[in-house]
Amino acid sequence: MFRKLTSIVVLCLLVTGCMADHTSNVSSKSLTKLEKEQPAETFIPKTLHVVAIGDSLTKGVGDETNQGGYIGKLINQMDERKEIKDIVLNNYGIKGHKTSNLQKKLKENQVVNHLKKADLIFVTIGGNDLMNVVKKNIFSLDYGPFREGQKTYENNLKDIINTIRENNTEANIVLIGLYNPFKYMLPELSEIDTIISEWNTASQQIINHDGHSVFVSVEDIFTTTDEILLSDDQFHPNRKGYELIADRVLEELENEQVITAIP
Structure with a gap:
């Protein structure tokens, strides 16, 4: 069983900060290049269709510059590539x-x-599933409820991937993993690291089974530096945190040659 929380009030505030945003408007935009490095005459740049779905990380909550969080940064980075003519983004992230x-x-x-x-589908999901377990067991946290919650999370994630595949068998699905937002505020809750690693491992296995998807681990980004990477709510990433996530995602896309493989 976990050691008792030393900062219950802080945790309650964090839970409150994760409450749902009931607005469901989609953010859409097209980014077109004005100037590009001149490619070979036989080279035809692509128009890339991107869909972003999920929670507050996809919405960009916590980005003090209001630049769209990791997905805004990532789109700008991809837009610099010579093989991409323009990008059409539809963002369905909801807090x-x-x-x-x-x-x-x-x-x-x-x-x-x-x-x-x-052509590309980016997903951030699971953080609020995890927080839901915390809320229900805030005064007596132990591994049991988290592992029960993980089973539900896994089943739902499998269904999400299957639903996407029912509508699109070719697009690359990119799932961004979970990180520990309590690392700075409640460092004594080291067991949360174990729980998050288990959830991420399960997520990666599901993505690997799809065979046409990429799992991007980001949990180490928030544990290997003393730099402040969380916003004032101490839960969501700030501008710098989102930038590092975007850099990691782009690195994985390049390693897997995802963009160049898009027909």
């Missing part, structure tokens, strides 16, 4: 979304239509 919420979101006609056209 507070759990896997169960995303399952419902993927049934909406507008989302389905964009999924069918997508």
